[in-house]
Amino acid sequence: xxxxxxxxxxxxPVSDATLTAGTAALHHRGxxxxxxxxxxxxxxxxxxxxxxxxxxxxxxxxxxxEDGSLTIVHNGExxxxxxxxxxxxxxGHRFRTKSDSEIALHLYEDLGPECLHQxxxxxxxxxxxxxxxxLFAARDRFGVKPLFYAHQDDALYLASEAKALFAMGVRAxxxxxxxxxxxxxxxxxxxxxxxxxxxxxxxxxxxxxxxxRVHQYWDVDYPRDELAPAPRSDAEYIAGFRAVLEDSVxxxxxxxxxxxxxxxxxxxxxxxxxxASLHHDGPVRAYTLTFESGAYDESAIAEEMAVRAGxxxxxxxxxxxxxxxxxxxxxxxxxLPCLNAHTVAKYMLSRAVxxxxxxxxxxxxxxxxxxxxxxxxxxxxxxxxTAGQEPDEVERLLxxxxxxxxxxxxxxxxxxxxxxxxxxxxxxxFVPSWLDAxxxxxxxxxxxxxxxxxxxxxxxxxxxSFLASIDVQRRLAGRNAVHAALYLWxxxxxxxxxxxxxxxxxxxxxxxxxxxxxxxxTVAEYLHQVPVSMKIRGMTEKYILREAVKDVITPTVYNRQxxxxxxxPATHHPDEPLYVLMQxxxxxxxxRNVPFLDQAKVISALDGVSRSxxxxxxxxxxxxxIAMSYVFLQEGLGLS
Numbered sequence: 001x002x003x004x005x006x007x008x009x010x011x012x013p014v015s016d017a018t019l020t021a022g023t024a025a026l027h028h029r030g031x032x033x034x035x036x037x038x039x040x041x042x043x044x045x046x047x048x049x050x051x052x053x054x055x056x057x058x059x060x061x062x063x064x065x066e067d068g069s070l071t072i073v074h075n076g077e078x079x080x081x082x083x084x085x086x087x088x089x090x091x092g093h094r095f096r097t098k099s100d101s102e103i104a105l106h107l108y109e110d111l112g113p114e115c116l117h118q119x120x121x122x123x124x125x126x127x128x129x130x131x132x133x134x135l136f137a138a139r140d141r142f143g144v145k146p147l148f149y150a151h152q153d154d155a156l157y158l159a160s161e162a163k164a165l166f167a168m169g170v171r172a173x174x175x176x177x178x179x180x181x182x183x184x185x186x187x188x189x190x191x192x193x194x195x196x197x198x199x200x201x202x203x204x205x206x207x208x209x210x211x212x213r214v215h216q217y218w219d220v221d222y223p224r225d226e227l228a229p230a231p232r233s234d235a236e237y238i239a240g241f242r243a244v245l246e247d248s249v250x251x252x253x254x255x256x257x258x259x260x261x262x263x264x265x266x267x268x269x270x271x272x273x274x275x276a277s278l279h280h281d282g283p284v285r286a287y288t289l290t291f292e293s294g295a296y297d298e299s300a301i302a303e304e305m306a307v308r309a310g311x312x313x314x315x316x317x318x319x320x321x322x323x324x325x326x327x328x329x330x331x332x333x334x335x336l337p338c339l340n341a342h343t344v345a346k347y348m349l350s351r352a353v354x355x356x357x358x359x360x361x362x363x364x365x366x367x368x369x370x371x372x373x374x375x376x377x378x379x380x381x382x383x384x385x386t387a388g389q390e391p392d393e394v395e396r397l398l399x400x401x402x403x404x405x406x407x408x409x410x411x412x413x414x415x416x417x418x419x420x421x422x423x424x425x426x427x428x429x430f431v432p433s434w435l436d437a438x439x440x441x442x443x444x445x446x447x448x449x450x451x452x453x454x455x456x457x458x459x460x461x462x463x464x465s466f467l468a469s470i471d472v473q474r475r476l477a478g479r480n481a482v483h484a485a486l487y488l489w490x491x492x493x494x495x496x497x498x499x500x501x502x503x504x505x506x507x508x509x510x511x512x513x514x515x516x517x518x519x520x521x522t523v524a525e526y527l528h529q530v531p532v533s534m535k536i537r538g539m540t541e542k543y544i545l546r547e548a549v550k551d552v553i554t555p556t557v558y559n560r561q562x563x564x565x566x567x568x569p570a571t572h573h574p575d576e577p578l579y580v581l582m583q584x585x586x587x588x589x590x591x592r593n594v595p596f597l598d599q600a601k602v603i604s605a606l607d608g609v610s611r612s613x614x615x616x617x618x619x620x621x622x623x624x625x626i627a628m629s630y631v632f633l634q635e636g637l638g639l640s
Contacts, residue, residue: 002029002030002048002049002050002051002061002073002074002075002076002160003023003026003027003028003029003030003048003049003075003159003160003161003164003508004026004046004047004048004049004073004074004075004124004125004126004147004158004159004160005019005022005023005026005045005046005047005048005073005157005158005159005160005164005168006044006045006046006047006073006126006128006135006137006156006157006158006159007019007022007044007045007155007156007157007158007168008043008044008135008155008156008207008208008209009042009043009044009154009155009156009209010043010154010155010209010210011154012153012154012155013041013042013043014038014042014043014044014045014155018045018168018169019036019038019045019047019168020036021167021168021169022047022157022159022164022165022167022168023036023047023048023049023164024167025159025161025163025164025166025167026049026159026160026161026164027049028333028508028509028510028511029049029051029075029160029161029508029511030048030049030050030051030511031049031051031511032050032051032052033048033049033050033052033060034047034048034049034050035047035048035050035060035061035062036048036062037062037064037071037073037128039128039130043209044128044135046062046071046072046073046126046128047073048060048061048062048073048074051359051508051511051513052256052257053077053255053256053257053359053360053513059097059098059099059101060097061073061074061101063096063097063099063101063102063105064096064105065093065105065106065109066093066094068130069109069129069130069131070105070108070109070127070128070129070130071105071127071128071130072101072102072104072105072108072125072126072127073125073126074101074104074123074124074125075123075124075125075145075147075160076121076122076123076124076125076140076144076145077100077121077122077123077252077513077515078100078101078103078104078119078120078121078123079100079120079121079251079252079254079520080120080251081100081103084103084107084118085102085103088103088106088107088110091110093106093109100121101125103119104119104123104125104127105127107119108127108129108136113136113138113204113206113215113217116138116204116217116218117217117218120251120520120521120522121140122140122144122145122515122516122519123138123139123140123144123145124137124138124139124140124145124146124147124160124199125137125138126158133208133209134206134207134208135156135205135206135207135208135212136204136205136206136207137149137158137199137204137205137207138199138203138204138205138217139198139199139200139201139202139203139204140201140202141201141202141218141519141521141524142201142202142366142490142494142495142499142519142521142524143188143198143200143201143202143494143495143499144499144503144504144516144519145160145504146160146161146198146500146504146505147159147160147198147199148160148161148162148164148165148191148196148197148198148199149165149196149197149198149199149205150165150170150195150196150197151195151212152169152170152171152195153169156207156212157169157170158199161335161505162191162193162196162335162637163332163335163637165196166637166638170195170196171194171195172193172637172638172639172640173193173194173195173639173640174192174193174194174595174596174634174639174640175190175191175192175193175194175196176194176453176456176457176596177190177457177460177465178190178191178192178193179192179596179630180446180449180453180454180457180460180462180596181442181462181465182337182441182442182445182626183336183337183496183626184339184438184441184442184492184493184496184497185435185438185439185442185462185463185466185492186465186466186492186496187200187465187466187468187469187491187492188200188201188469188491188492188495188496189214189469191335192335192336192337192633193639198495199214200214200216200495201494201495202216202217202218202219203215203216203217204217218521219475220475220486220487220490220524220528221475221525221528222475222479222483222484222486222487222528223479223528223529224477224478224479225478225479225480226478227478228529228531229529231531234534234547237530237534237544238534238544238547238548239548240526241523241526241527241530241544241545241548242548242549244520244522244523244526245271245275245517245518245523245545245548245549246275246278247522248517248518248520248522248523249272249275249276249279249362249517250275250276250278250279251520252362252515252517253276253279253280253362255359255360257358257359257360258285258357258358258359258360259276259280259284259358259360259361259362259515260284260285260286260287260314260353260356260358260360260361260362261273261276261284261285261286261287261311261361261362261363262286262287262288262349262361262362262363262364262514263286263287263288263302263305263306263311263313264288264289264298264302264364264565265298265299265300265301265302265305265556265557265560265563266298266364266557266560266562266563266565267367267542267545267546267549267553267557267558267560267562268364268365268367268368268373268518268545269363269364270302270305270364270549270553270554270557271364271367271545271548271549271552271553272362272363272364272517272518273286273305273306273309273311273362274305274308274309274549274552274553275517275549275552276309276362277309277310277311277552278552283310283311283312284309284311284312285311285312285314285356285358286302286305286306286309286311286312286313286314287314287316287349287352287353287356287361288302288303288306288313288314288315288316289315289316289317289318289345289346289348289349290315290316290317290318291318291319291345291567291568292319292320292568292573293568293572295407295568296407296566296567296568298563299315301554301556301557301560303315304554304556305553305554305556305557308552308553308554309552314352314356316348316349316352318344318345318348318349318567320568320570320573320576320577320578320579321576321577321578322348323341323344323345323348323567323577323578324576324577324578324580324581325577326344326347326348327341327344327578327581327628327632328632328636329347329509330343330344330346330347330348330506330509331343331344331629331632331633331636332632332633332636332637333347333505333506333509334500334501334505334506335505335633335637336496336497336500336501336505336629337625337626337629337630337633338501338625338626338629339411339441339622339625339626340411340566340567340569340621340622340625341567341568341570341578341625342502342565342566342567343501343502343506344567345567346501346502346503346506346507347506347509347510349506350506350507350508350509350510350512350514351509351510353510353512354510354511354512358512359511359512359513360512360513360515361507361512361513361514361515362514362515362516362517363503363514363515363516364516364518365498365499365502365503365514365516365518365519366494366498366499366516366518366519367518367542367545368542368562369486369489369490369493369494369498369518370486370518370523370524370527371518371527371535371541371542371544371545372482372486372532372535372536372541372542373541373542373562374408374412374434374541374562374564375401375404375405375408375412375413375541375562376412376413376414376432376433376434376436376437376485377433377434377482377485377486377535377536377541378401378536378539378541379398379401379413379414379433380430380432380433380481380482380485381481381482381532381536382394382397382398382401383398383430383433383481384430384480384481384482385480385481385482385532397539400539401413401539404561406615407563407564407566408564408566409615409618409619410437410440410441410444410618410619410622411437411441411564411566411622412434412437412564413433413437414433414436414437414440415437415440415619416440418431418436418439419439419440419443420435420436420439420463421461421463423461423463423464423467424463424467427467427472428467428472428476428484429481430481430484432481432484432485432488432489433485434485434488434489434493435463435485435488438493439462439463441622441623441626442462444619444620444622444623445623445626445627447601447605447623448597448598448601448602448605448623448624448627449596449597449598449601450595450596450597450598451598453595453596466491466492469491470488470491475487476488480532482532482535482536483532499516499519502565503516527544530544541561541562542562546558569617569618569621569622569625570582570621570624570625571609571617571618571620571621571624572614572617572618572621574609574610581628582606582624582625582628583606585628585631585632586599586602586603586606586624586627586628586631587599587603587606588631590631590634590635591627591631593634594627594630594631594634595640596630597627597630597631602624602627605620605623605624606624608620609621609624
């Protein structure tokens with residue numbers, strides 16, 4: 001796990017200052033070493049900051065192949081690399097290191113872009129191919145590892161984080177369209193910054209000094225309902241899933257440093273810990289966040305699970321003062337707005353892990369995205385899979401679902417009447433509940449924006465822009481509503497929030513490598529073929545997971561409904577430091593300088609919170625938290 005940079009210049013030589021600035025901005029991603037490689041004509045340069053996990057002694061990068069024609073920088077992990085290395089050595093390849101990173105270099109030498117289909121793991125890498133004068137860059141299938149790029153002044157820049165692009169000279173400017181979308185409902189290649197893009201998950205880039213293009217090599221692939229494979233028994237589905245998930249967890253325990261686990265009261269992280277305990281040599285250290293509020297604190301359930309797994313339980317306090325102290329730094333690290341201080345809590349959790357002597361943790365992120373774990377997927381099930389059910393019973397279950405998910409109102413569950421508009425229904429045949437919820441949140445953010453900014457963006461159709469990035473006919477036609485909603489969620493919320501704000505960016509802020517067993521493509525591809533009734537059974541979400549890991553989790557976790565990982569809203573604690581920070585920040589001159597926020601509207605919303613009930617205040621809190629994020633992003637990244 002590391003930080004990478006690359007520059008491909010058409011005319012001007014790449015300066016040492018540019019290289020140094022880019023890698024310096026990524027020091028937190030790789031504090032164990034920093035190196036550069038520069039082509040003889042100085043038109044190409046690669047940079048690398050190292051967090052040493054595999055091959056502690058010889059794994060420094062950049063790495064070149066035998067004749068120096070290919071050079072790589074890599075961020076992430078390739079699993080099962082020993083087997084691939086042995087096969088490559090039998091073919092005559094000679095390795096300079098014992099690291100996992102080097103296999104991509106030699107696979108590319110033999111296969112070109114097809115090498116990506118041989119790689120398993122979480123990764124982003126850049127290879128310079130000097131024979132063909134071509135740069136090749138790729139990102140893992142789900143976008144666990146980030147990779148940004150910008151083309152400016154006849155040069156192409158790439159880096160693990162946008163702040164490194166800015167340090168290398170890319171202009172730091174807001175993208176008006178992405179800010180208008182609240183940073184939420186945006187296509188996979190978009191960012192908050194003008195001219196800065198992501199290599200989307202499951203894509204690679206080929207670039208020369210003349211041009212560059214981005215190509216897809218993998219995608220989420222749910223079969224059409226009428227072409228689904230022949231059904232199997234529940235027991236067969238469950239046994240197959242247990243096998244691929246356990247293998248994914250076991251594979252991710254491979255490291256030359258100690259490995260820990262993040263642990264909440266949810267089944268995802270509990271399943272990972274339970275399976276890891278079967279294969280880990282000795283007790284696993286399990287790290288759990290604790291909050292003041294009982295509705296948000298899961299430490300008692302997590303501790304019970306740690307005892308069940310024979311793990312060493314490590315609670316980490318995340319109270320309102322600690323959240324306030326770390327909010328600004330975590331948002332700047334994420335380079336995205338956050339809608340709840342849970343992002344900050346994950347930032348603090350990673351710091352505690354690093355302070356406890358751990359560089360690697362296994363996490364439960366991604367489970368809800370492949371197993372339909374969120375309540376909005378159950379809502380879609382109720383609304384669009386109602387064959388044989390009485391309408392009154394459907395209404396009763398919908399009301400029950402809303403009542404039991406008050407904590408996630410307005411985030412994971414729609415609030416009020418839908419304002420999405422007709423396009424989604426016309427194109428998709430239905431409106432996914434998550435899109436309804438997110439669009440409502442975007443509307444609450446718009447309530448805090450300047451009228452002239454809103455007027456200038458009035459012609460921007462957020463939903464249309466997002467759907468235009470989707471091959472609807474190929475990927476969604478003929479799929480049931482739940483699988484269609486899962487596919488769309490995987491194209492925006494998963495890479496743009498779950499795997500960044502709740503994953504890589506918070507972990508790497510403290511030089512910790514997060515490994516996500518649920519985001520192994522072998523696990524996802526197995527679940528693509530599993531019918532939706534195995535994911536949602538009645539009102540029970542993640543049914544197949546519950547049954548597959550029943551023997552390694554506690555009865556409490558097995559029987560517990562999904563509870564989203566959220567921090568108590570700042571507005572629920574008006575005398576505490578986080579709410580004071582919100583008030584002070586949004587009333588400051590810095591907030592007035594954000595070009596699209598209307599400070600008078602923001603202050604009106606702040607004043608209105610005290611007159612609202614807890615539920616309404618929580619909805620306003622989400623928009624205010626995003627607004628506060630914008631203030632810190634503008635200051636911390638020097639945006640204009």
